[in-house]
Amino acid sequence: QKEVEQNSGPLSVPEGAIASLNCTYSDRGSQSFFWYRQYSGKSPELIMFIYSNGDKEDGRFTAQLNKASQYVSLLIRDSQPSDSATYLCAVNGEAAGNKLTFGGGTRVLVKP
């Protein structure tokens, strides 16, 4: 079983709609959770991080964390074609030091 799981997609979303991405993790001791966006051929760029249960909003992005259920999600509101990319969920486990465990990524396609 993979330590961090994401649906590979593609997740097809009409422009202006909400894209909802999910990520589950196996290490119950995980402390920190990150969402990165990676455009094709480019390196990942940080969207946001979340440490506590609940919601965290930053512009059009909202991260949601539920440690009891071991999942973290990312909502993208008012999706734009420029949001088309692969979204990587990353988890910093309790025993991992500062190493991140990445999910396989979800490819998002926003159609005009």
Place this chain on the structure above:
Amino acid sequence: GAVVSQHPSWVICKSGTSVKIECRSLDFQATTMFWYRQFPKQSLMLMATSNEGSKATYEQGVEKDKFLINHASLTLSTLTVTSAHPEDSSFYICSALDDGETQYFGPGTRLLVL
């Protein structure tokens, strides 16, 4: 925001030669940097953790004598691919850890070994 640079952005070399890639944190100090490799349509694979002033820690299956890492200052880590072969062709990406737990990635270096 935190900025990390890499140089070169791409390199083509002949089989058997060595290639050095630099990773710099431009506006913050990074005691710890990470080196990743990514093959087409695959996820990031952590190669090693680079700690300033000490030996790097390599992930299982990564040859430390082939991928030499030096982290001589708080803003610079280098990865040298020694005796490169075509199978080493990949996208090499570094990241730098800020004061907290957040990794910021460099733009990556595309290596093609002929």
